[in-house]
Amino acid sequence: GESVGLHLPTLSVQEGDNSIINCAYSNSASDYFIWYKQESGKGPQFIIDIRSNMDKRQGQRVTVLLNKTVKHLSLQIAATQPGDSAVYFCAEGRAMDSNYQLIWGAGTKLIIKP
Amino acid sequence: DAGVTQSPTHLIKTRGQQVTLRCSPKSGHDTVSWYQQALGQGPQFIFQYYEEEERQRGNFPDRFSGHQFPNYSSELNVNALLLGDSALYLCASSLERGSRYNEQFFGPGTRLTVL
Numbered sequence: 277g278e279s280v281g282l283h284l285p286t287l288s289v290q291e292g293d294n295s296i297i298n299c300a301y302s303n304s305a306s307d308y309f310i311w312y313k314q315e316s317g318k319g320p321q322f323i324i325d326i327r328s329n330m331d332k333r334q335g336q337r338v339t340v341l342l343n344k345t346v347k348h349l350s351l352q353i354a355a356t357q358p359g360d361s362a363v364y365f366c367a368e369g370r371a372m373d374s375n376y377q378l379i380w381g382a383g384t385k386l387i388i389k390p
Numbered sequence: 391d392a393g394v395t396q397s398p399t400h401l402i403k404t405r406g407q408q409v410t411l412r413c414s415p416k417s418g419h420d421t422v423s424w425y426q427q428a429l430g431q432g433p434q435f436i437f438q439y440y441e442e443e444e445r446q447r448g449n450f451p452d453r454f455s456g457h458q459f460p461n462y463s464s465e466l467n468v469n470a471l472l473l474g475d476s477a478l479y480l481c482a483s484s485l486e487r488g489s490r491y492n493e494q495f496f497g498p499g500t501r502l503t504v505l
Contacts, residue, residue, distance in 0.1 A: 308491055319394070319480050319496030320433065365432050369491050375446040376491065380432030 288387045295353040297384045299366035302347060308369035310378070311340060311351045315362045323351070323364075353386075361388045392417055394483050394497035402503045403471050411466040411500045415483030421445075422464040423494060424456060425480040433480055439464050440486055468502075476504045 289295045301309075307328040312320035326333045326340045326349075333340050339352040349366050363383040369376060395414045403409050415422050421440045425433035435448035439458035458464045462483075468475055478501050482494035 317498065319482070319498050321496070322493055325493075367432070377435055377446065377448065378491070380434070382430070382432050 285382070286385045286387065288389055289356050290389050291356060291358060293356055295351075295356045295360065295386060297351045297353075297364050297366075297386065299349040299351075299381055300347060301349065301366075301368050303368065303370055303379075304344070304347065306368040306370040306379075309340070309342060309349050310367045310369070311338075311349075312365045312367065312380075313360075313362045314365065314383070320365060356386075356388055358388050358390075361386060394481055394495050396479075396481050396497040396500050398500060399498070400501045400503075402505065404505050405471055405473060407471050407504075408467065408469045409471060409502060411468075411479050411481075411502070413464045413466070413481030413483075413497060415462050415464070415481075416495050419483035419485050419495070420462050421484045421486050421492065422458060422462065423482045423484070424464070424466045425482065426450070426475075427478040427480055427499070429477070436466070471504045473504050476502060478502075 310325040311323040313323050314320045324335045324338050324340050326342050331342050337354045341350045353360055363385050365380050365383045367378045367380045369378050394416050397412045413422055423438040424436040426436055427433040436450050436454055437444050437456055438446040442458045453469045455467045478499040480499045481497045484492040484494045
């Protein structure tokens with residue numbers, strides 16, 4: 277079925293290096309994408325979003341890239357810090373049954389090595 | 391400025407019982423959404439409340455129901471609990487701005503265990 281998925285369930289990165297978390301989506305009708313960070317014992321926290329009319333958006337230490345041709349989304353974290361350890365989710369927004377909903381992927385766990 | 395709060399933090403029930411979870415939205419927010427997050431998975435949308443009415447609903451059975459009060463707080467009720475209902479239940483609040491998607495702020499969740 278159509279879904280949002282992630283390539284790697286776990287990603288280990290050396291502290292100070294850049295992290296790249298990938299996400300594939302299958303529904304070309306999706307027009308909005310969000311990255312969330314979820315730390316242990318907490319609810320998801322918004323990181324950055326991008327609309328389908330853009331291919332790149334930058335925030336503080338984070339960049340989201342959208343490739344609609346191959347239906348691929350990535351989150352880049354610059355100079356990864358211990359506080360970046362968390363599970364990262366991508367979510368896609370699409371119209372479903374006259375409503376607009378977010379469909380979430382399964383998540384990637386980011387581990388920071390000292 | 392208080393964020394989204396949920397109660398209780400943990401709950402243990404047995405099969406067949408009923409449970410009520412509570413959520414207070416972030417100050418100034420008027421819309422509440424509920425999600426179910428199974429262990430190791432992403433959240434799944436249950437429903438959304440706005441102006442005290444269910445506005446959207448995900449693919450969940452009628453055993454899942456909710457309510458929104460005039461102060462915008464909300465309750466999630468689950469009847470006839472099944473083992474598969476064990477999960478983290480997340481509440482998210484947002485401010486209706488008339489756009490397709492309004493940024494949601496999540497609470498810490500309620501961990502429900504069904505034995």
